[in-house]
Amino acid sequence: MDLDLASDLSRWVLSPFRPSDIYFPPYDADEIRGILQDRIRIGLYPGVFSVAILDRIVEQTMESGDVRVGLDQVKRAVLNAECAARTEVIEEDVVTAYEQSKHIHLACTIRALSTDERLLLQRIAELSQEQSGPLVSGAIYGRVEETPKVGYTVFSRQLRKLDSLRLVDLIRVQAGGRTSEVALRYEPEKVVQICGKRGIAEE
Incomplete structure (x- = not known):
C-alpha cells in the first residue's frame, strides 16, 4: 500500500504510535503442495493431475515466491487440457500456463509498493x-x-x-x-x- 502515515494521522496519534512493516515468510514446498492438492481435490476429478505434474507446479511456485502463481497455473493448465480435449494435464499444459501465471506475483507485489x-x-x-x-x-x-x-x-x-x-x-x-x-x-x-x-x- 502507498500509505503515508505521517501525513494521514495527527501528531497526537503519531506520538505514541510507532508503526513498522511486517514481512511474512513465503510458504515452503510442503505447504504449497498441500494448498494445491486441496484445490485440485475439491475442484477436479481424480487423475487430472499426476504426481510429477503437480511437483513441477510446486517447483515453479517456489521459484516465484507466491502461491497465487501455482493456483493460477493449475487453473490455466486445466483450461489448456480442456481445449485440447484431454482429461489429464500434461507437461505442455503446465509450461504454457506458467508463461502467463509467472507474472502474477510481480504485478501484485509492485501494486503494493x-x-x-x-x-x-x-x-x-x-x-x-x-x-x-x-x-x-x-x-x-x-x-x-x-x-x-x-x-x-x-x-x-x-x-x-x-x-x-x-x-x-x-x-x-x-x-x-x-x-x-x-x-x-x-x-x-x-x-x-x-x-x-x-x-x-x-x-
Missing part, C-alpha cells in the same frame, strides 16, 4: 537493461538520488524491502561495508512495463 519504492524498482530495471554487468547499490543510489532526492538510509531500507519481497537479490560484496550487488529477479522489460502502468493493473 509505495510510489518511491516503485520508482526505485523501475530504475533498477532500467539500469539492468542499460548494462550487462552486475549492478552495485552505490551506483544505483547515484542515479536514484537525482529525482526525487532521497537519503541513503531510506534508499537502503527500500532496497532491503525489495529483497524481502523477492523482487531483487542483494549480494553483499564488501565485508563490513554497505556495498551490495543488486540482481533483479524478473525480466527488466517486464518490470519496466508493469511499473509504468497507470494503476499497476494485473495482467
Whole structure:
C-alpha cells in the first residue's frame, strides 16, 4: 500500500504510535503442495493431475515466491487440457500456463509498493537493461538520488524491502561495508512495463 502515515494521522496519534512493516515468510514446498492438492481435490476429478505434474507446479511456485502463481497455473493448465480435449494435464499444459501465471506475483507485489519504492524498482530495471554487468547499490543510489532526492538510509531500507519481497537479490560484496550487488529477479522489460502502468493493473 502507498500509505503515508505521517501525513494521514495527527501528531497526537503519531506520538505514541510507532508503526513498522511486517514481512511474512513465503510458504515452503510442503505447504504449497498441500494448498494445491486441496484445490485440485475439491475442484477436479481424480487423475487430472499426476504426481510429477503437480511437483513441477510446486517447483515453479517456489521459484516465484507466491502461491497465487501455482493456483493460477493449475487453473490455466486445466483450461489448456480442456481445449485440447484431454482429461489429464500434461507437461505442455503446465509450461504454457506458467508463461502467463509467472507474472502474477510481480504485478501484485509492485501494486503494493509505495510510489518511491516503485520508482526505485523501475530504475533498477532500467539500469539492468542499460548494462550487462552486475549492478552495485552505490551506483544505483547515484542515479536514484537525482529525482526525487532521497537519503541513503531510506534508499537502503527500500532496497532491503525489495529483497524481502523477492523482487531483487542483494549480494553483499564488501565485508563490513554497505556495498551490495543488486540482481533483479524478473525480466527488466517486464518490470519496466508493469511499473509504468497507470494503476499497476494485473495482467
